Amino acid sequence: MPRVTYIEADGQSHEVNLEAGSSLMQGALDNMIDGIVAECGGSCSCATCHCYIDADWVDQVEPAGEMETDLLDCVSEPKDNSRLSCQVKVGDELDGLVVHLPTTQF
Amino acid sequence: MAAKSRCIIIGASHAAAQLAPTLRQQGWSGAISLISNEYALPYHRPPLSKDYLAGSKTAEQILIRPAAVYSKCNIGINLGVTAAAIDRPNKQLLLEDGMALDYDKLVLTTGARVRKIDIPGVDLKGVFYLRDLSDAQQIKMFTGIDKRAVIIGGGYIGLETAAALRKLGMQVTVLEAMPRILQRVTAPEVAAFYARIHAEEDVEIVPDVQAVSIRGDKQVQSVECHDGTEYKADLVIIGVGVIPNTELAEQAGLNIDNGIVVDEYARTSDEDILAAGDCTSHYNPIYQRHLRLESVQNALDQATVAANTICGNLKPYSALPWFWSDQYDLKLQIAGLSQGYTDVVVRGDIDGSRSFAAFYMRESKLLAVDAVNRPQEFMFGKRLIMQGTELDPAKLADDSLPLKTLLNQ
Numbered sequence: 001m002p003r004v005t006y007i008e009a010d011g012q013s014h015e016v017n018l019e020a021g022s023s024l025m026q027g028a029l030d031n032m033i034d035g036i037v038a039e040c041g042g043s044c045s046c047a048t049c050h051c052y053i054d055a056d057w058v059d060q061v062e063p064a065g066e067m068e069t070d071l072l073d074c075v076s077e078p079k080d081n082s083r084l085s086c087q088v089k090v091g092d093e094l095d096g097l098v099v100h101l102p103t104t105q106f
Numbered sequence: 107m108a109a110k111s112r113c114i115i116i117g118a119s120h121a122a123a124q125l126a127p128t129l130r131q132q133g134w135s136g137a138i139s140l141i142s143n144e145y146a147l148p149y150h151r152p153p154l155s156k157d158y159l160a161g162s163k164t165a166e167q168i169l170i171r172p173a174a175v176y177s178k179c180n181i182g183i184n185l186g187v188t189a190a191a192i193d194r195p196n197k198q199l200l201l202e203d204g205m206a207l208d209y210d211k212l213v214l215t216t217g218a219r220v221r222k223i224d225i226p227g228v229d230l231k232g233v234f235y236l237r238d239l240s241d242a243q244q245i246k247m248f249t250g251i252d253k254r255a256v257i258i259g260g261g262y263i264g265l266e267t268a269a270a271l272r273k274l275g276m277q278v279t280v281l282e283a284m285p286r287i288l289q290r291v292t293a294p295e296v297a298a299f300y301a302r303i304h305a306e307e308d309v310e311i312v313p314d315v316q317a318v319s320i321r322g323d324k325q326v327q328s329v330e331c332h333d334g335t336e337y338k339a340d341l342v343i344i345g346v347g348v349i350p351n352t353e354l355a356e357q358a359g360l361n362i363d364n365g366i367v368v369d370e371y372a373r374t375s376d377e378d379i380l381a382a383g384d385c386t387s388h389y390n391p392i393y394q395r396h397l398r399l400e401s402v403q404n405a406l407d408q409a410t411v412a413a414n415t416i417c418g419n420l421k422p423y424s425a426l427p428w429f430w431s432d433q434y435d436l437k438l439q440i441a442g443l444s445q446g447y448t449d450v451v452v453r454g455d456i457d458g459s460r461s462f463a464a465f466y467m468r469e470s471k472l473l474a475v476d477a478v479n480r481p482q483e484f485m486f487g488k489r490l491i492m493q494g495t496e497l498d499p500a501k502l503a504d505d506s507l508p509l510k511t512l513l514n515q
Contacts, residue, residue, distance in 0.1 A: 029170075039403055041150045045439055071482075073482060
């Protein structure tokens with residue numbers, strides 16, 4: 001079970017275990033972490049599960065697909081390390097991953 | 107808030123899965139009981155006609171939250187239990203098995219059920235509607251390579267199902283009673299686009315045809331139409347819309363008008379009874395009329411409002427409706443409601459490609475956007491609708507001009 005740390009915009013940090021293979025979005029929902037809304041439930045349709053991959057981990061996470069890249073252009077405060085958490089699957093190789101959550105999903 | 111107070115939620119739906127944990131987050135310290143006549147924890151319904159049917163997701167993978175979240179939030183879950191009546195004077199919920207449960211707050215997230223059709227043969231084996239997980243589970247047993255499926259109804263559910271069944275290698279025919287598919291929900295241009303795509307994917311779409319009888323000996327064999335045509339079938343799926351589950355509310359004397367009427371705080375005409383999701387009718391300040399929406403967005407947003415109301419934080423509901431539909435490699439995202447449009451402006455090659463946006467205008471204002479494989483047009487379209495400014499159709503149609511540039515900064 002990979003361990004992931006979600007850090008909210010106000011600095012509050014949540015360290016949780018994810019089922020290997022589940023998405024960063026599902027991990028946040030399963031642990032009642034505010035800051036991930038996930039209106040569409042993970043179908044890469046709504047861009048309300050935006051997060052930032054910690055700089056130390058950016059290279060280890062698979063890059064975003066075309067649809068996701070287009071959606072990321074529309075979120076508020078996009079950065080180079082922006083991702084939609086529904087599209088990031090967390091396997092054991094990402095054990096220890098740190099992600100940061102934005103101030104708003106809208 | 108008394109520690110012994112109890113909130114009962116009826117219907118294990120998207121709204122319920124949002125509402126129950128949000129109540130806890132907002133500080134509700136009393137009991138929370140979720141009652142459902144289904145046997146599954148709340149699950150995502152949209153994949154039933156898409157990934158679940160096509161086999162790329164399992165029942166467990168479509169759960170909205172795992173069981174652990176409900177136990178962690180101390181939410182009591184009672185599955186396979188049917189609510190029979192609400193006794194408002196005594197603030198009790200009566201169950202079909204004779205039990206009576208006291209409530210302080212009651213929330214109806216009863217959703218909608220399929221509209222049924224009354225033609226001979228609907229009870230044959232292999233004939234289904236599609237709304238619940240159990241429907242999809244049974245349908246899967248009748249799928250198979252080169253088997254024939256006939257779908258009655260060319261709405262989003264029918265078309266998504268057609269795409270999923272094609273993926274499984276079935277031969278698929280869609281029968282639509284109206285002159286075109288998606289008649290109720292899209293412009294003719296968008297319907298023509300989907301008709302072309304389904305033809306390219308070898309789905310046969312037959313408009314203007316009324317199914318009058320389903321034939322077979324125990325098991326379905328064919329569907330007969332009003333003009334005498336007959337379509338062979340190993341599987342028939344009927345998708346002709348839904349009706350809201352308002353009976354409990356109606357029997358309790360709550361206001362009903364095409365859904366359970368709620369105010370902007372998700373309260374029914376009884377302030378201790380709230381409602382959220384497909385079963386409700388609410389006033390939308392953006393479109394300035396009452397709406398009953400069949401959408402995940404509405405279920406989630408209204409449930410959040412209801413949870414806040416119950417905890418004493420009155421936050422009015424005012425959201426732009428949005429929807430999505432996945433078929434083949436097409437992701438359709440719909441922002442807003444197009445009813446009452448006067449013109450449609452198309453950006454992109456709707457006749458030859460698999461990516462475009464259709465802007466529904468009322469005079470020079472944007473009402474709604476249908477965006478196919480165009481997430482930016484969807485996202486910025488949402489904002490343009492909310493801004494409500496006048497827009498130049500020539501600019502909307504100009505694919506070289508990013509939509510972002512039309513926003514007021």
